[in-house]
Amino acid sequence: MSALEVTSLACLSPCPHQSSKPKRLNNIFSNAQTWRNIKNATFCSKKCGPLMCSLVDQSRVDEVSGFTKEENALIDALIGIQGRGVSASPQQLQEIESAVQVLEGIRGVPDPTSSSLIEGCWQLMFTTRPGTASPIQRTFVGVDLFRVFQEVYLRTDDPRVSNIVRFSDAIGELKVEAAASTKDGKRILFRFDRAAFSFKFLPFKVPYPVPFKLLGDEAKGWLDTTYLSQSGNIRISRGNKGTTFVLQKVTEARQNLLSTISSDSGVQEAINRFIASxxxxxxxxxxxxxxxxxxxxxxxxxxxxxxxxxxxxxxxxQIVKPDGKLKFLVHSLFGLKFSINGTYVKSGDNIYDVKMDDGAFLAGPYGVPVEMESKFKIEVLYSDGKIRITRGYNNILFVHVRVDGASQI
Known part of the structure; x- marks a missing residue:
């Protein structure tokens, strides 16, 4: 993990020269309204001041985080995974599975279902086969905007496992509950029996329209805990339908930052906290x-x-290539792409001069050249091989995640 030492944290606050809230523009081609609004928008051209940054001492971060080296390897593999696995590339999935197998080999807490460490609220960070299994998985798990949790309470008169989708603090949540029992120290047997929406703007709960009693065996299942950390902060479970789950009680700084970005609320403040930590x-x-x-x-x-x-x-x-080569690639509608190639040269501490001048529209094996040239600087504020924070064109702040193998080019 890397970090950043700044001369002025105000540089990462909303620019005082901009009069409106910053917006995300993840895929301009897919939003027709954005097309119509583009021509009326402007950028702030004021300078917000220099930033200085350096690399993190990873051993120090591991000590502070409370995770073991093997657990940090899994967390590192999860960084940048979107949709809790829906959009993961084969390379990313392989890295996660390898890290999971290492932890399962260590075994962690013996007889995890008998331990108090399994009790409490767990946040779902990753799942394989997210299109199958429970109603929550099929409907909500792949949406980064929502947070997904699992509550486990086995040491009560009414042992239960509940899956929760939290839409936002302002809207509310969906909670699907299951009666639970344990078997052989690691297996939780469950049967879904009730569910309801809890909306902040309603004084009552709205039943979730699934007739669990009529589902028979489809409402039943089991969950094996194959790894429970000694700290009680990480859990790996495998379900009866072959699904692997990675859950955490405690998340680290990069995960918190990505979660805030997914919610698109208070992002620059989260970046400030991330840097300070x-x-x-x-x-x-x-x-x-x-x-x-x-x-x-x-x-x-x-x-x-x-x-x-x-x-x-x-x-x-952005595809950063060897020998100072750089490529920007944007996917549009109907399989069309826009690609532009260029170069980057280091010109100062963490600063690169960029020149992009070889553009084309691509449709399968065919391309139509586009004559254009763009020059600007990229200042690397944070980079750890998984997350990169930069200040680029027109002093705009960017957050990128590394997704090697996802572009298929």
């Missing part, structure tokens, strides 16, 4: 790390045209 563990210089990087958030306002957004790296994928 790592400030004392910095060393060395940051580099523009090679790989495929997907933009998940920016502090931008829209520019004059979508093609300018693409050419200036304001959306889509």
């Amino acid at each position: 790592n400030r004392n563990a910095v060393q060395g210089q940051l580099e523009l790390i090679e790989g495929e990087w997907k933009m998940i958030w920016s502090s931008q306002m829209e520019t004059d045209s979508w093609i300018e957004n693409a050419a200036n790296g304001l959306m889509g994928m």
Whole structure:
């Protein structure tokens, strides 16, 4: 993990020269209204000041985080996974499965269902086969905007396991409950029997329209806990339908940042906290790390045209190649892509001069060249091989996650 030492945290606060709230523009091609609104938007051109950054001492971070080396390897593999596994590339899935197998080999707490450490509220971080199994998995698990939890309470007169989808603090949640029992120290047997929506704007609960009594065996299942950490902060479970779950009670700083970005609320404040939490563990210089990087958030306002957004790296994928080569790739409707190639040269501490000048629209094996040129600087504020925070075109703040193998190019 890396971190950032800043001369002024105010540089990561909303720019005082911008009069409206920053917006995300993850895929401008898929939003017709955005197309119509682009031409009226502007950027702030004021300078917000320099930032200094360095690399983190990983051993120090591990000590503070409360996770073991093997647990941190799993967390590191999970960073950048979207939809809790829905959009994971084969390479990402392989990294996660390898980390899971290592922890399962260690075994963790023996007889986990007999331990008090399994009790409490767990946040779902990853699942395989998210399109199957429970009603919650089929409907909500792949949506990053929602947070998914599992409550486990086995040491009561009415032992229960509950799956919870929290839509937002302002809207409310869906809770699906199951009566539970245990078997052989690691297996939880459950049967779903009730569910309801709890909306903040209603004084009563709204029943979830699933007739559990009529589902028979479909409402039943089991869950084996194959790893429970000694700290009680990480749990790996495998279900009766072959699904693997990774859950956490405690999340680390990068996970908290990504969760805030998914909610699209208070992102710049979260970046400030993220930087402050790592400030004392910095060393060395940051580099523009090679790989495929997907933009998940920016502090931008829209520019004059979508093609300018693409050419200036304001959306889509950035592919950092060896020998100073750089490529921006944006997927549009009907399988069309816009691609532009260029170069980057280091010109200062964590600063790169970028020139993009080889653009084209792509449709399968065919391409139509586009004559255009864009020059700007990229300042690397944070990069750990999984998450990258930069300040780029027009002093816009960007957050990218590494998704090697996802672009298939």
